[in-house]
Amino acid sequence: MPTQTVIIRRDVLAPARQSAQQFRQRHADQGTLVVELLSSPGAGKTSLLEAMARHWPGRLRGAVLVGDVETDRDAQRLARFFPTVQLTTGGACHLEMPLVEQGARALEPLLPNGEPLEFLFIENIGNLVCPAGHDLGQHLRVALLAVTEGDDKPAKYPKAFRTSQALVLSKSDLLPHVPFSLEAAAADARQIQPQLSVQALSALSGQGIAAWCELLIQRRREMLHGANSHHGKTSPTISCGA
């Protein structure tokens, strides 16, 4: 039997991308900036969220969807500060849209007065490889790199840093004890993504947290005013200040 070749040329993840785009639009329309946190395990994603909540007590209308392979340990930590839903993948190495949508629905009854959120944080599974390939409907993807991980990591995980708009260099209180250059890490990441905003901070000491929170407020303001928060916002310096 003869065969005919038919050109399809279709992105296999197009349905997921479409669902992510709808999620992004829906949250933008209600004024919620969706922020995804991406890093290797133990870089301090949960600690950063806790530090932000301590810095913004009672002022931050935020909620968290937290992803892990197993356990609800992170949700237990974060529920002290935010309406939180734990997403457990049972082995999968990254979050995908169906689970995020399910989490967002589970979050609704936990929100006080049904008021729309200012920020929805999605803490992805600790992994710098697979999560980078999946759009979760975020407005801002933040890559965290702990100073204990080494300043040569960005080029080794290019997709994670290429698809991020901000880089957090975490655990900066350990800088006196480890051979890590903030400048080298930032330069390495900007070789891949020249438009990255870079913030060094410590969730433990609180250094840099205020500046980081200001950056999030600014990004939300840009979203509310229709500015494109993903492009053309070059930060020429690394910010380490309070």
Added chain:
Amino acid sequence: MHERSLARAIVAQVEELGREYTSAGRPARVRSACIHVGVLAGVEILQLQLALEAWTRTTGVAYACQAAPLTLRCRKCGGVSQRGEVCFVCSCCGGRDVEVLAGDAVILESVDLAIVDSDDAMLAQDRFATLSP
């Protein structure tokens, strides 16, 4: 790990195509499918190939995965360049402020359909126009 879930998505989409195209009034049989894996897709091509081959035993569809280059457009000089490896440098001017045009996704490039006669081939051709992006 995610190559397996990606393989499942590809298999489902190929099955769907088999239903969309008809041959002699019946769903067309897809014999093979060609998958382009962008170098920036974050997908291990050999693992994806193996995951798809596991499906070949039950579906009868042969899968061929091949690497697709990274296509970049320079925001400075406007040049378009192709890279076979992950590298965000414009080949024309060496600039680093580049936009990724292609090579960051997994693309179902084409399928080979078993066709009974030429009328059906025309039908398939007509459908192609509505399916292509």
